Amino acid sequence: MGKINGCIKCLFIFFNVLFAIIGCGLIYGAVKTTAYSSQFSAVGGPNLAWSWVFAIGVLGISSLGIYAGCSENYLALKIFAGFMAVGMIIMLIFGIVVVVMRNKMKDAFHSTSSEAVQPYMADNELREMLDEIQQSIHCCGLVSAQDWGSTIPQSCECQSSGGNQTHGGSVVTGCKSRPQGTTGPSQIYKQTCSDFIFVWFNIIYQLFMGFCFTFAVTALLGLLISILMIHQVKRYDRAGRPTIAMKGY
Template sequence: MGKINGCLKCLFIFFNVLFAIAGCLLIFGAVKSTAYSHQLSAVGTPSLGWGWVFAIGVLGISCLGIYAGCSEKELALKIFAGFMGVGMVIMLIFGIIMAVTRNKIKHSFDSASSEISKPFMEEEGLRALLEELQKSVQCCGVVGASDWGDQIPQSCECRSGYRGPFGMSECKSKPQGSSGPDQIYKQTCSGFIFAWFDLIFQIAMGFFFAFAVTAFMGLLVSLLMIHQVRRHDMSGGASIAMKGY
């Protein structure tokens, strides 16, 4: 008979296997995101290095949990419980960092600062994405048509009376001294761009806070398993002593 309740042990190992798989998927996602890490950090998002640390941490701690559950060793369970306690605090910190970073980026977009448009203008890939966005949502520039300098692209062209997928497009004349279409979209793209970032940050915040709750539950379960192991060892030791007597 094992030291730990069979159902509790199976449930503990099962969830650690799921998180180990999640850790592998996070590592795969980090590998795929490496190509875009420079562009994302340019607009104020956290470094991708933290993503690697988190993904490897999830995989490593999950493997430790699987070993601790299978071996039923008190030391391994104590180490796992310690990681759960630390992980819970770290997840809460990451969730708060995501919230603060989101508010910081929102303030940059709301203030229509020219600084927020520099990464899009300097990176060729982001410039291409911005042009595609301008065509699809009928907007021009991140904070204004002036982001393009004196050469406004054709993707900013606005045709009077044209009704796109987001409603009737409002047009205005191009800035004086600039080349390009005579009529351009009045609306800027900052609101649409921030909507993307806002969705990403909301998902990230939910992800981190959910992991914090999960780590708390893992801490409680591991403490319960430690209690069961200790009780089994103490009752076993007493039984041996009585037989020897």
């Protein structure tokens, strides 16, 4: 018979194996998103380098939990409980930071001028990405058509000057003439892409917030279970100590 209740031990190990798999998935996701780290940070997104720290931390702590549960090691369980307490606090802090960054990014999207966008528009990858967005959701420019400089791309071309219409699943909000002194389509979309892009980033931020607060709650549960397991190991060790007979003099 082990030191820890069998059901609690199996449940503890199961969830740590599950989070170890999640950690591996996070590492894979970090590898895939590293290439877009600079573009994401440029528009107010969080630094994706932290995703590596978080992914490796989840995998490492889960591995420690698996070892602690299987070995019923008192010290390993205490270390795991300490990581759970620290992790819960960190996840709460990260969740609050993500909320603040989301609000800052929202203000940046609504206050950014075309002049401020120009350094980012010099990046060919960002230009290509914006061009693809314009083709799919029917908008023009990040904050205005002048973001493209003197040459407006063909993806800004608007086919109708009437009111709102639905085209390809996107709402077209009407057309306007291209800015004077520029070349390209004579009619371009009135709607800029910043509102659409913010909707996407807002979804990402909401996922981050849900992710952080979910992990905070999970860390709290892990802390409580590990404390219970530590108590059971300590009680078993005390019960197993030999009784020393007192000598009478």
